[in-house]
Amino acid sequence: MPKKQVLIVGGGFGGLRVARALARARDLELTLLDRRNHHLFQPLLYQVAMAALSPAEIAYPIRTIFTHQRNIRVLLETATGVDLAARTLRTASLGALPYDYLVLACGSRHSYFGHADWEEHAPGLKSLAEATEIRRRVLTAFELAEKEPDPAAQRRLLTFVVIGGGPTGVELAGALGEISRHTLSRDFRRIDPERARVILLEAGPRILPTFTPALSDRATRDLEKIGVHVWTNTLVTAVGPGTVTLGPETLQAATVLWAAGVASSELNATLGVPLDRQGRVIVAPDCSVPGHPEVFVIGDQAHLEEQPGAPPLPGLAPVAMQQGRHVARSILADLAGEPRAPFRYRDKGQMATIGRRRAIAQLHGLEFAGFLAWLAWLVVHVYYLIGFKNRLFVMAEWTWSYLAFRRGARLIVDKDWQGAGPVRPAQPAPPPQPPAVAVSAGA
């Protein structure tokens, strides 16, 4: 009997757990596809954007994770569509791949609510490339401010607006607050720290709305202590180059970051099954596509109500991880001729961090905030970071930053590789000269 083919699309928290949990299934041939060659520890991505960690400290090559698992193949490949009737996955370069089981775990992407043109002015934070770009923008703003003689222009350069008061927005704003307070006064000679502003915009009545109102309040006060202005009930009506419009008001801000909207993978539209308003696939209790028990959708890409009418499970790493293990168990149950169980989410709580030593946490029914919550946040995040070496290095990097109050990765790497070439004068070129060339060992 030929081995059954399991295709897994996405090497995030969900996809990895499916593949890991099927490691001993000798009757299965697994293939994991991802557009990128690395698994990303997304909860710490804001630290790369804020120059506290390096990309390699929160990302790990997917291929290396499976070095010792022989029943899996890893491919750098983009999935472009699913043909449910033919049981094939369409791909960008390998054509249609047949499957016996398909697991979609592609996560989510930014949504600018129909204003795709805002992205250029207000990048979001989903990939290492975006984190590096945000870091480049933030550090360049400080560098330009240092040489700007005009106070109004300097103020514009030192204004940072974060749109969206969820965990990512709060983490970005908190880090920006600390950078402008501590880094500015020490390393720059002509910047007036009083002029730096960090503004966090939230359309709803409070930030971090998935937490209790008491913890939201606490987070707001903690942000204000490190100099972040929190503006709730504030609707962004336009984003332009260096401007954010709030109805009648317009903010002048050189750096604007987007942490507001999320939409599901575009792959879902190719399935031809019912989707929710965010474009997520409405899945059966066992995470399969209704009518297609051989196709599973998990994590941010799925809409699963544990009870009919209850709010769908949130887009959190623990949900994706538990669903991944559950899908693996369902596939093994099929092979053994046993019935599948419905998925049950074991809610372990949620946390959000605010700067260098403050956080809020709701864990197992307990609420806490401050330094203790921050320590809990630290332990949980380092514990789940893939790879022993990465855990060790991130701990070392954080200890160093904490003691020395420095940021370890404050590098501006040119956006465009071609532009990083030889020195090219920006003013009119000098009179032509014969090409000046050296032959130093080589062709």
Added chain:
Amino acid sequence: MPKKQVLIVGGGFGGLRVARALARARDLELTLLDRRNHHLFQPLLYQVAMAALSPAEIAYPIRTIFTHQRNIRVLLETATGVDLAARTLRTASLGALPYDYLVLACGSRHSYFGHADWEEHAPGLKSLAEATEIRRRVLTAFELAEKEPDPAAQRRLLTFVVIGGGPTGVELAGALGEISRHTLSRDFRRIDPERARVILLEAGPRILPTFTPALSDRATRDLEKIGVHVWTNTLVTAVGPGTVTLGPETLQAATVLWAAGVASSELNATLGVPLDRQGRVIVAPDCSVPGHPEVFVIGDQAHLEEQPGAPPLPGLAPVAMQQGRHVARSILADLAGEPRAPFRYRDKGQMATIGRRRAIAQLHGLEFAGFLAWLAWLVVHVYYLIGFKNRLFVMAEWTWSYLAFRRGARLIVDKDWQGAGPVRPAQPAPPPQPPAVAVSAGA
């Protein structure tokens, strides 16, 4: 009396030493300009390109180096020309800056010998952006090879050509040899390691021509032991997309790297003084521009013959560093009304490394090779690495790599930020659907 203005262009090995050595001169106001915000430890840049180290481990923000030196200002700025008569430096965004002393320490850039179009197909290694681009190309070639069914096409993907047999070319080729031997067999399922080829091309009769013939021989044998083909007396006549032409022969190689030619900064042409064939400024014995004792040129940008007719000093970090300190001493001598001394290079030798545990070294008249030379190379390079934390992390990273035989930073980060956005199907788009959008806490 107003303080004298010292402008330093370039935050490399030379420029930093000038600024450091003038830290206690209270009568001077220093300004250091650099196009990038970081000092780069260039001798280890190939390790970033080969995914062994992260950018932050070999680069350090220039501004942070001078946190505690109060007589200096650091500016992210591009110098575009010098007006020797008016004693001003032209800049891209700050206009003309007046100076009492000017130090040019801009280093060198790639030269493609008049074939600027080769750069796109064969990137060189001077900046972090270029190192990241080379890493992306190398890792992507392996990923594409893994899913390539055609043996000829797979062979092309697994052929790596390095042009130029100087230290950088040898280091790149050695690392590529090890990656294809060790990484391939473990992490990839369908790549036949026998098919991988690494070819080092050198136009001259031997690689590493600045070393003794015996050490060149040893380096060639060491490279061959790790699977690198060394082709000397081989002239490259054309570089195209995936091809390298050697007279009548053409190599099919997906990855071609350039380590062959170097030319001096384009700033030199604006000085209107005699330059050598590489475009370097021919300087007086005290490193100043003849007739302009207030202008110094050091490092790769300068042509200095210690005795008339002797070969000029090589483009090495120790030369730039010693010249930097010498320039500072000359400026202090001027202020004290004392005569300047001519520059004398204290040659401490040279080293080149070949892979994970081999190197060749010529130090203080001694020649040695193998593991001992590699240990010496390691100690010297870690010792000179700026910043205690970087030294510590690089040591830890290397120890880890050495024990685990892994590469720590095997990440492919998208070249173009915009391209790293939402998933976009590469095949014809699915039928239009209403935009799927979520409002997760925010505007």
